Amino acid sequence: MSDTVESRLAALGITLPEPAAPAANYVPFTVTGKLIYVSGQVPMGPNGIEHQGKLGDTYSVEQGQAAAKLCAINLLAQAKIASGDLNKVRCLKLNGFVNCTGDFGDQPKVINGASDLMVEVLGENGRHARAAVGSSALPFGVAVEVEGIFEILD
Amino acid sequence: MSDTVESRLAALGITLPEPAAPAANYVPFTVTGKLIYVSGQVPMGPNGIEHQGKLGDTYSVEQGQAAAKLCAINLLAQAKIASGDLNKVRCLKLNGFVNCTGDFGDQPKVINGASDLMVEVLGENGRHARAAVGSSALPFGVAVEVEGIFEILD
Amino acid sequence: MSDTVESRLAALGITLPEPAAPAANYVPFTVTGKLIYVSGQVPMGPNGIEHQGKLGDTYSVEQGQAAAKLCAINLLAQAKIASGDLNKVRCLKLNGFVNCTGDFGDQPKVINGASDLMVEVLGENGRHARAAVGSSALPFGVAVEVEGIFEILD
Numbered sequence: 001m002s003d004t005v006e007s008r009l010a011a012l013g014i015t016l017p018e019p020a021a022p023a024a025n026y027v028p029f030t031v032t033g034k035l036i037y038v039s040g041q042v043p044m045g046p047n048g049i050e051h052q053g054k055l056g057d058t059y060s061v062e063q064g065q066a067a068a069k070l071c072a073i074n075l076l077a078q079a080k081i082a083s084g085d086l087n088k089v090r091c092l093k094l095n096g097f098v099n100c101t102g103d104f105g106d107q108p109k110v111i112n113g114a115s116d117l118m119v120e121v122l123g124e125n126g127r128h129a130r131a132a133v134g135s136s137a138l139p140f141g142v143a144v145e146v147e148g149i150f151e152i153l154d
Numbered sequence: 155m156s157d158t159v160e161s162r163l164a165a166l167g168i169t170l171p172e173p174a175a176p177a178a179n180y181v182p183f184t185v186t187g188k189l190i191y192v193s194g195q196v197p198m199g200p201n202g203i204e205h206q207g208k209l210g211d212t213y214s215v216e217q218g219q220a221a222a223k224l225c226a227i228n229l230l231a232q233a234k235i236a237s238g239d240l241n242k243v244r245c246l247k248l249n250g251f252v253n254c255t256g257d258f259g260d261q262p263k264v265i266n267g268a269s270d271l272m273v274e275v276l277g278e279n280g281r282h283a284r285a286a287v288g289s290s291a292l293p294f295g296v297a298v299e300v301e302g303i304f305e306i307l308d
Numbered sequence: 309m310s311d312t313v314e315s316r317l318a319a320l321g322i323t324l325p326e327p328a329a330p331a332a333n334y335v336p337f338t339v340t341g342k343l344i345y346v347s348g349q350v351p352m353g354p355n356g357i358e359h360q361g362k363l364g365d366t367y368s369v370e371q372g373q374a375a376a377k378l379c380a381i382n383l384l385a386q387a388k389i390a391s392g393d394l395n396k397v398r399c400l401k402l403n404g405f406v407n408c409t410g411d412f413g414d415q416p417k418v419i420n421g422a423s424d425l426m427v428e429v430l431g432e433n434g435r436h437a438r439a440a441v442g443s444s445a446l447p448f449g450v451a452v453e454v455e456g457i458f459e460i461l462d
Contacts, residue, residue, distance in 0.1 A: 024266055025273040026284040030246045032188065032305050034340065037247045040285030054256065056445070092338045093345045095455075097287045101256075102362065102409075105449045112332055119333040130334040131348030131455040133405045134445035137210070137288035141259045147249075147285040151340050178420055179427040180438040184400045186342065186459050191401045194439030208410065251441045255410075291364070291442035295413045301403075301439040 005086040008121050016077040017046065029082045031152075036082045036089075040097075040147040041074035042139055043067040052141040056104030064143050065113030068096060071146035072114035076121060079150045091118045091128040093149040097135040099142065107132040114146050125153070159240040162275050170231040171200065183236045185306070190236045190243075194251075194301040195228035196293055197221040206295040210258030218297050219267030222250060225300035226268035230275060233304045245272045245282040247303040251289040253296065261286040268300045279307070313394040316429050324385040325354065337390045339460075344390045344397075348405075348455040349382035350447055351375040360449040364412030372451050373421030376404060379454035380422035384429060387458045399426045399436040401457040405443040407450065415440040422454045433461070 009016065019028055029038045043051035043066075051067035053059030075094075076086065083089045096111035098104070111132040118126035128148075138145050163170065173182055183192045197205035197220075205221035207213030229248075230240065237243045250265030252258070265286040272280035282302075292299050317324065327336055337346045351359035351374075359375035361367030383402075384394065391397045404419035406412070419440040426434035436456075446453050 024262075025269040025281065026248070027281045028283070030244075030281070030283045032244075032246055037283040037303070039283040040287065090338075090340075092340055094334070095285070097285075099288075100445050102290075102445050103449070104445045105447055107445070107447045108332070115333040127333065127335045127338070129336070129338045129345040129347040129455075131403070131405075131453065132447060133348065133443045133453055134407075135287045136290040136410075136442075136444040137254050137256050137258045137261070139259055139261050139286060141257070145285065145287055147283075149345070178416070179423040179435065180402070181435045182437070184398075184435075184437045186398075186400055191437040191457070193437040194441065249439070251439075253442075256444075288444075289441045290444040291408050291410050291412045291415070293413055293415045293440060295411070299439065299441055301437075 005121055012120060014073060016080060019077050028078045031082055034152045036079055036150040038075050038078045038148045040145045041071045042142045042145050043070040044074060045070060049140050049142060051143045053143045054099050054101060055110060055143060056101030059143050061106050061109050064110035067144040068111050068113030068146060069117045071144055072117040075146060075148045083152050088153045090125040090151040090153055091122055091148060092151050094128050094130045095147050096132045097138060097145045099138040100134040104134060107134055159275055166274060168227060170234060173231050182232045185236055188306045190233055190304040192229050192232045192302045194299045195225045196296045196299050197224040198228060199224060203294050203296060205297045207297045208253050208255060209264060209297060210255030213297050215260050215263050218264035221298040222265050222267030222300060223271045225298055226271040229302045237306050242307045244279040244305040244307055245276055245302060246305050248282050248284045249301050250286045251292060251299045253292040254288045258288060261288055313429055320428060322381060324388060327385050336386045339390055342460045344387055344458040346383050346386045346456045348453045349379045350450045350453050351378040352382060353378060357448050359451045361451045362407050362409060363418060363451060364409035367451050369414050369417050372418035375452040376419050376421030376454060377425045379452055380425040383454060383456045391460050396461045398433040398459040398461055399430055399456060400459050402436050402438045403455050404440045405446060405453045407446040408442045412442060415442055
């Protein structure tokens with residue numbers, strides 16, 4: 001099998017989810033020109049929300065990285081629908097928000113869970129600019145939320 | 155009256171404010187190509203700052219939604235000046251920050267106050283990608299801050 | 309000396325740092341078309357991380373402004389590499405995150421440390437849209453993190 005996004009996903013044992021239809025007046029992504037803005041993704045798995053917890057408290061960096069990875073998988077699932085072909089998608093920017101206590105300082109390590117997955121799946125097209133910050137609380141008590149901007153390549 | 159942004163605003167009883175001139179070295183919006191970046195808007199009403207409070211503490215979700223709606227009105231006021239005509243404006247992305255306690259998880263419900271208004275006013279052009287996160291504190295103690303990216307349509 | 313970005317930096321006594329190579333799967337910036345997305349910058353000085361502290365607690369607004377200024381210097385250093393010439397760079401958007409306690413409300417004053425520097429160095433091209441919000445905690449305990457979007461001018 002040639003080196004494609006699909007072959008890399010298969011090698012990683014990752015099946016991209018079929019995202020649910022939007023339940024509100026916002027949508028999972030918008031496209032303008034070559035840019036795709038993907039809504040903030042939480043660690044939603046096949047059976048619902050996963051990875052609820054607060055870093056610096058009961059939740060470890062390793063658990064946070066798993067949460068960030070699941071957010072990144074959900075970002076890729078949306079970018080696939082938006083673009084039609086992940087082989088023509090480049091990740092420009094990720095913003096990672098970490099639900100954490102006031103003295104936690106390892107946000108970058110946590111968000112590496114998302115950054116690493118992007119490069120594992122998209123290869124060189126996965127190298128993105130990024131911000132990683134702490135958040136006092138996140139939707140449904142999840143540990144991590146990540147939003148992304150992608151480019152549709154020619 | 156035909157179905158325009160102006161007719162929808164009138165039906166909603168909303169008068170867009172005349173934004174004040176910027177008081178610092180940042181500006182209310184920048185435009186590049188078809189993109190408008192609008193600065194983070196707080197719930198500023200005709201008589202000054204409204205909606206100071208912290209969700210999860212003394213402030214209810216309904217109050218937070220009203221704060222988010224006022225932020226969205228202020229975003230539209232800026233997008234109108236930037237574009238010259240809100241009928242040619244599409245909302246691409248909103249980022250909503252909710253001033254909340256560490257155990258609050260209803261940021262999406264709060265920011266729906268902004269998302270709903272965008273669609274009520276801009277119609278299909280109001281459907282946007284979005285992120286909703288918690289913030290430990292916001293300027294002047296306001297409950298919500300929302301920033302936005304808009305597209306100027308041909 | 310003519311009025312260039314270089315002359316302004318010299319007059320301000322600022323030497324842009326040589327940014328370190330990226331240590332992870334994210335990069336300091338990405339470029340698409342005329343847009344430069346620069347990763348969130350922390351107050352990293354010649355001798356490592358500076359300006360660790362929490363606003364509203366032990367850290368003053370003036371100290372926070374100095375932290376924000378250093379973040380802005382690091383943003384400009386990245387934008388220079390990305391563009392090749394800061395005289396052809398415009399700052400479109402800054403997002404400033406302030407590490408602060410739950411009752412702190414002067415995020416805008418703190419982030420003015422970054423906004424002012426942008427205009428001092430880039431002149432009219434430094435006037436940007438902006439959001440300033442509080443964060444429960446930031447990487448390595450720094451007081452401020454700022455990310456930016458820049459435009460490469462023709």
